[in-house]
Amino acid sequence: MRHPPEQVKIGLMGLGTVGSGVMRLLRDRGEELARRNGFTLSVQKILVRDPSKPRQVPVDRALLTTNPDDILDDPEIELVVEVMGAVEPTKSYVLRALGAKKSVVTANKEIMADHGEEVFAAAERNGVDIFFEGSVGGGIPVLRPLKESLAGNRIFRVTGIINGTTNYILTKMTQEGQTFQQALAEATRLGYAEPDPTADVEGYDAARKLAILSSIAYQARVQSRNVRTEGITRLTPTDIEYGKRRGWSLKLLAESSEHGGRVDAWVAPVFIDRNHPLAKVDDVLNAILVEGEGIGETMFYGRGAGSLPTGSAVLGDIIQAARNRRREVSFTTCTCFRDVTVGGPEESPARFYLRIEVEKRSGLPAEVVRSLERWGIGLERMDYRDLPPSRAEVVLVTQEAPESRARTAIEALGRAPWLVSMGMPIRVEAEEERAPAGESASGEKLERRVLAAGGR
Ligand code: NAP
Numbered sequence: 001m002r003h004p005p006e007q008v009k010i011g012l013m014g015l016g017t018v019g020s021g022v023m024r025l026l027r028d029r030g031e032e033l034a035r036r037n038g039f040t041l042s043v044q045k046i047l048v049r050d051p052s053k054p055r056q057v058p059v060d061r062a063l064l065t066t067n068p069d070d071i072l073d074d075p076e077i078e079l080v081v082e083v084m085g086a087v088e089p090t091k092s093y094v095l096r097a098l099g100a101k102k103s104v105v106t107a108n109k110e111i112m113a114d115h116g117e118e119v120f121a122a123a124e125r126n127g128v129d130i131f132f133e134g135s136v137g138g139g140i141p142v143l144r145p146l147k148e149s150l151a152g153n154r155i156f157r158v159t160g161i162i163n164g165t166t167n168y169i170l171t172k173m174t175q176e177g178q179t180f181q182q183a184l185a186e187a188t189r190l191g192y193a194e195p196d197p198t199a200d201v202e203g204y205d206a207a208r209k210l211a212i213l214s215s216i217a218y219q220a221r222v223q224s225r226n227v228r229t230e231g232i233t234r235l236t237p238t239d240i241e242y243g244k245r246r247g248w249s250l251k252l253l254a255e256s257s258e259h260g261g262r263v264d265a266w267v268a269p270v271f272i273d274r275n276h277p278l279a280k281v282d283d284v285l286n287a288i289l290v291e292g293e294g295i296g297e298t299m300f301y302g303r304g305a306g307s308l309p310t311g312s313a314v315l316g317d318i319i320q321a322a323r324n325r326r327r328e329v330s331f332t333t334c335t336c337f338r339d340v341t342v343g344g345p346e347e348s349p350a351r352f353y354l355r356i357e358v359e360k361r362s363g364l365p366a367e368v369v370r371s372l373e374r375w376g377i378g379l380e381r382m383d384y385r386d387l388p389p390s391r392a393e394v395v396l397v398t399q400e401a402p403e404s405r406a407r408t409a410i411e412a413l414g415r416a417p418w419l420v421s422m423g424m425p426i427r428v429e430a431e432e433e434r435a436p437a438g439e440s441a442s443g444e445k446l447e448r449r450v451l452a453a454g455g456r
């Protein structure tokens, strides 16, 4: 007679976008997984805020609870799956679960990016697992490959599009001419955005994910507060259009690099060449380009947010943690043992695109050039067009210079008495590709001056 498969009992904290994805996959794949693994994954309790709310997936209402003790104090629950979000009370629940020798699977970047040390220490003390593949890149398996499969490399750079919401917004603004608000509303409806989308659009979510990736890549503790972060809220359709006409793609990139005990880490919108490997990563897709001594370049690509992709990453972790429980082993090792300084890329060479509106007066283009030259910043290109009756728009691309100096020069330009407004300076990592002669970024006739030295 065959014995029924053994059960691994799970407490699920959160039944929103990600929690529903996990439940749907368990419902659809549960029997097959049980056959394959020799145990069933059985959700015993689900913590929610409001049990009366309609759910995205059918669940037995008797499983729902608003009391975390129903999970944390249940000795039969071996595995806690945290997909609630936020730092508190969530971190306290995670630490209590680990303290009770329950393994934890989480998709929480806020906790893993900035409180990872505390959480890892608790897991190690208690000999249980803490897995967090869903916290970076949604459904893309990237953390475990980086930690394990690429462990033999010295990784020196990680560059990614690691926020699905902002990539979706920029894609819709670029390809369909949607407004920022329209695209954000759609990203929220599709379950990509955070409950408060400020974290997405201001770049904080990408900074947290970059901190997690960088900590693993360089075996060093990188926290999101050390990542220089800019979001996409100050970008305009005119900026996007300007890049499009030059064959550039505007992407919110997250990048870190390690050299000589220093990690430079930043998140910012960047114009990249249309042939760049990340240029065709559109919609909610994410990609992470890892550069290492052994592998050269390796790219991880896939759906970076959403219910089922993230549910897939979380379920993969659940299965691994459950297998480990059966074998009485844990994989938890914090690999952050190196001491490094973390900061922005102050001295790295950078070029910037900048759009300003100025009061129209004679000799003005030359004044713009002189203002920047005072800081040793030359211009690669400058487009100028009248905005009748009394203003003009100047769009410029600087020559390469140390980033901090270029930013100081742009700040000084911002204080010029004739300046009316200044858009967001955007890094350019693409080659210059000329617009058809006599046309501005917006397609209107312009008085175009490419100033080699000094303008006029
Ligand atoms: P969500 O849709 O807002 O769902 C959150 C769930 O947690 C809800 O079921 C909510 O209960 C419950 N909850 C929140 N705070 C609670 C509290 N204090 N007590 C009890 N229950 C509480 O969030 P989500 O999009 O699934 O994201 C969950 C986590 O995964 C976050 O850390 C997020 O950053 C991360 N993540 C999300 C995605 C994605 O694509 N959405 C991808 C990767 C990682 P009610 O339903 O009753 O309100």
Ligand code: HSE
Binding pocket: 135, 136, 137, 138, 162, 163, 164, 165, 166, 192, 193, 194, 200, 205, 304, 305, 306
């Ligand atoms: N809000 C996040 C994003 C969810 O848009 O990428 C996935 O982590």
